[in-house]
Amino acid sequence: xxxxxxxxxxxxxxxxxxxxxxxEDSLNIIAALAIFFLMFVGVAQIxxxxxxxxxxxxxxxxxxxxxxxxAFLGIAYAQxxxxxxxxxxxxxxxxxNRWKIELFGVVMIFAxxxxxxxxxxxxxxxxxxxxxxxxxxxxxxxxxxxxxxxALSVLWLRLSLQAWGYMRLIAHPGADPIAVPxxxxxxxQVKDEIADALGREEAERKEAx
Numbered sequence: 001x002x003x004x005x006x007x008x009x010x011x012x013x014x015x016x017x018x019x020x021x022x023x024e025d026s027l028n029i030i031a032a033l034a035i036f037f038l039m040f041v042g043v044a045q046i047x048x049x050x051x052x053x054x055x056x057x058x059x060x061x062x063x064x065x066x067x068x069x070x071a072f073l074g075i076a077y078a079q080x081x082x083x084x085x086x087x088x089x090x091x092x093x094x095x096x097n098r099w100k101i102e103l104f105g106v107v108m109i110f111a112x113x114x115x116x117x118x119x120x121x122x123x124x125x126x127x128x129x130x131x132x133x134x135x136x137x138x139x140x141x142x143x144x145x146x147x148x149x150x151a152l153s154v155l156w157l158r159l160s161l162q163a164w165g166y167m168r169l170i171a172h173p174g175a176d177p178i179a180v181p182x183x184x185x186x187x188x189q190v191k192d193e194i195a196d197a198l199g200r201e202e203a204e205r206k207e208a209x
Contacts, residue, residue: 010178013164017179020157021080027154028077034069058137065134065144072151076158082181096173102180103166110159113152120148 041056041063048054056062077083124145126132132141165180 009168010175013161013168013178017161020154020161023154024077024080024158027073027151031070031073034066034073038063038066038070058134058139061134061136061139065139065141068144068147072148075151076154079155079158079162080181096170099166099169099180103163103170106159106163106166110156110163113156113159117149117152117156120145120152124149 041059045056045059048056124142127140127145128142133139134141161179162181165178169175169177169180
């Protein structure tokens with residue numbers, strides 16, 4: 001009976017991860033497009049002012065509003081992959097101990113994100129109700145402010161799945177990791193760095209020939 005419950009829990013967790021991942025991927029693509037847009041607009045602004053003595057109307061306002069896209073929309077994607085900055089301190093620890101540390105960190109982030117969702121949504125709601133706008137061309141600020149609680153809500157869901165995944169691994173160390181980043185050992189990191197260095201040296205030799 002316990003084995004059946006464990007299998008059912010794993011299936012549900014895997015399905016939830018599969019449903020959330022495309023949402024995170026889509027938001028990350030939007031964030032990447034926002035960065036491309038800002039680069040394009042920045043180049044156009046510089047070239048326009050330097051060569052044609054022409055400036056993009058409301059350039060600063062557009063940049064300010066678009067910054068919320070690339071600053072927040074990719075955060076859940078990064079959390080899913082474990083792309084955030086980590087410490088090497090626990091890399092030699094046993095996986096079970098590392099899972100406990102990761103679970104503690106996820107729970108702490110979960111609590112902070114919960115507070116931030118409420119605060120950012122309140123900020124968005126206030127901007128929407130009073131009709132807040134930018135200083136120059138009077139762009140409404142609520143769409144950009146809405147991106148913050150939206151992105152944090154997706155991160156909240158990802159953290160929920162990761163907490164569940166880590167608790168599952170702590171309870172059943174032999175289970176396959178689901179909805180959690182892959183743990184990289186110190187040996188694996190060293191091997192990857194050596195392989196990367198050897199690959200660069202080989203490429204330099206080929207170029208020298």
